[in-house]
Amino acid sequence: MAELPDEDVLVLPPMPLATGRLLEPEDDGPPVRITRLEVVISTEDGGELRIPLVHRHGAWWAP
Template sequence: MAEPPGDDVLVVPPIPLASGNMLEPEGDGPPVRITTVEVVISTEDGSELRIPLVHRHGAWWAP
């Protein structure tokens, strides 16, 4: 059986992390439709991990 992650391991909670379908651009202009929301994680060694969120029930959730 796998051990649960330790206290220092990043865990994304099972709650919506954002809501909405439109984003107001900087400056003038009409709102634009959001197609992708991601959590970007950068590590001290320069690596980057992108976690795309899933759109369900009007909100953006962790996969």
């Protein structure tokens, strides 16, 4: 694979990407507790990369 410039490489910021522990369902049901949150990256060659986020200090962070 050819070398890519650093500015073109995906970097997740050192900040929370989401907050909260509950998810409201699309119907009228009660909120459900989130147990796992991921960033899903799809590539042009059909590949997929899943990056699980880490729950710390009330927010979801990149590992």
